[in-house]
Amino acid sequence: MAQARRIGEQGRYELIEEIESGGMGTVWRGYDAVLDREIAVKLIRPDVVASPAQAKEFTRRFEREARVTARIGHHGVPQVFDAVLDEASYDRLYLVMEYVRGVSLRRVLTGAEDGAAVGLPVSWAASIAAQICTVLSYAHAIPVVHRDLKPDNVLIAADGTVKVLDFGIAKLLRTDVTRLTATGNRIGTSRYMPPEQIDGAQITPLSDLYALGCVLYELLAGEPVFSGDNDYQLMHQHMNVPPTPLRAPRPEVPEDLEALTLDLLAKAPEQRPADAYAVYERLSPHLPQPGSAADCVTLTDSGSPAAVPDPTVVYRQPNAPLRRTTTPAPSPEPTVPGPVPARVDTALRDAIRDAYARSADLAERGRFVQAADVLKAAIATAATALGQHNPRVLGLRGQRAAVLMAGEDFRRALPEFDALAAVYARTEGPSSDSALECRRHAAHCRANLGQATAALREFQEVLEVVSDTDGDASETALDLRRSIGVLLFSEGRRTEAEGVLDALHEDMCVLLGEDHEETREIADLLARLHRPEGSGPY
Incomplete structure (x- = not known):
């Protein structure tokens, strides 16, 4: 590597x-x-x-x-x-x-299945523009002008938050800022450049609003406001040609939204809205209301549709909690891969071994996020060559889930353990060691995520299977009984916890001895349970 x-x-x-x-x-x-x-x-x-x-x-x-x-x-x-x-x-x-995970607005505009000709849903266009307005209002208050606002510099993050990028050529107003080009070339992008910026006149926050008008027009129409063949033609159009009204290419655009877009595209800065806040207010009627249903937009990438992060969610579900983790649907049965040439197989085997070693080294140093990502990259390579359910691929996935759990990222570890448990139950049987181990880890994740009822149910279901096959005194059964007793204790279910832990302590005294560290730990928990509630720690 x-x-x-x-x-x-x-x-x-x-x-x-x-x-x-x-x-x-x-x-x-x-x-x-x-x-x-x-x-x-x-x-x-x-x-x-x-x-x-x-x-x-x-x-x-x-x-x-x-x-x-x-x-x-x-x-x-x-x-x-x-x-x-x-x-x-x-x-x-x-x-x-x-580092922001998300989708460039440029990619949304060029790859949306329903966006190539008719633009994005009105709620999406309004939500994106409104979030840009919020950022601009903060910047203009400094005062700073972005000077290169365009879809390439706008990102929709995974949670629907719109991010404005690249303030590298921003202009700090009322300061002695040297021009950033030694040749005197115009700064910005001609397709989104306001007339005063083309003309070399004074740049103000209203210049950013013109660029925002260009972006909003493109969001709604599905095409740029002007489409010259070269920079000269584009700049001529921005300076001299009135934009085509939005309702010509897209009649369903509300009249007031068309009027706002044309106001933003006014040639004279003083004819544009007063500031970003004024634009936001005029966008407000078109923002989705809390609790309203979402519109869906997909991208086409090599024929495979993919959902775009929803920029309306910040208005439909303001300050919403993190989405619940759900159990993924079982994966389709894998196709049996063809024989892998020896040279490729050796290279793949080396890559897998290196991923395990590098991940272990990173985890040892407490860098669990990076350790999990190293395994994720190896999983993608191995799954392509061997199939998703090949034992080596499943082993990598299990190790990655274990690393996530060790790093206390229970939210990401849980769905992976659930998915692995489903695969092992289907391929090796629901009572297989692999399936039960994944379910046990999933229960631990649920307990740490506050899902106590679901965690207890899963611990108990796994314990029933383990007890039937290996008895109550096996190492796995003892660990499960301890987990159940501790979880009952933490949930305040003292009587149930005492029953579980008393029986566990008796078995551990016989199997491990009274002085064993784990036996003493259970004895300490029982001592705390036997004290009257509210009596303090001693």
Whole structure:
């Protein structure tokens, strides 16, 4: 396995894979070894630094993004965790940022099954635009103008939160900010650029509102407001051509929403809405109400539909709890894979062995998130080659679930244990050791997630099977009985807990001895149970 690149003091930040590359730099997915979390790292591309002046420009751009993002302080902007801005050493010029899992708005617009010609549902368009307005209102209060608002710089996170990205060319108003281009080229993207930005006139928060109008138009119409063949044509249209009213390509767009979009696209800044808050207020009637049903949008990717994170959920279910973990449906029976060539099989076997070793090393150092992700990557590779239910693939999945549980990420471990239990029950039988072990771990996860009733039921069902086959005194049975007694104790069901733990203590005295550590632990629990309630710990 290739050695991952590390940067930062003592190699704190590990770069795993490049996820984006632009003219100025690259963005990597990585890990913070100290805090055991995924991060995004923005790096300067050394090959684009042609002069000291350019190095200074890129340093300022990174510095601006870090400082502006920190000052905005809103969840709609990815947080900057660290910034290293040493222009004298280009390989040590980087930003460490929040890694956001989600879908680019550009991809939604180009890949939505129902969005290529008719745009997104009105509730989606309004929700996305309203969330952008909220971010802009925070930025404009500094005051900062983004200057490059476009679908490529908007992300819908997995929870439906809209994130506005790349404040690297933002302009801090009422300050002496040097232009970021030595050649004098316009900054921004011509398809979304307001007339005053094209004309080199004063940039204000109203300039961002024009770009927002371009985005909102595209969300609703399914096509850009202007579609010139080149930058010159696009800029000419923004300067001189009135936009086609939205209800021409899409008659079902509400009249007031069409009027808002055209107001945002006014050529003169003073003819646009007063500020982002005014835009938000005009969008409000089109936002979904709490408790309303969701619209669904899917993407097509190589013929496979995939759901898009729903940006309306923040309005339909404001401040909602984390979604409940549900038991996944049983996977379809796998097709029997063909024979794997010896060379490929050896390479795969080595990759699996390396994944186990690397994951174990990371887990030993308390980096459970990264340890689980190492196994996840190996699972994807092995499942493609061997099939989802191959024993080696199932072994990797079980190890990943165990790592998640060890890292106390019970929410992610639970559905994996449930899925594995279903597979083993189908392939090896519901009483197999593998199925019962997965169910036992799933019960532990449920107990730690506060699902005490379901956890007790599962512990007891597994215990019945284990007792029938191995008796009440087997190692597994003793562990299950202990789990049941402790859970009853923690739930305040003292009488039931005492009955379970008394019988368990008697068996442990015989099997392990009175002085064994585990026997003394149960004795201590019983002593606490025998004390009157409210009598204190002693």
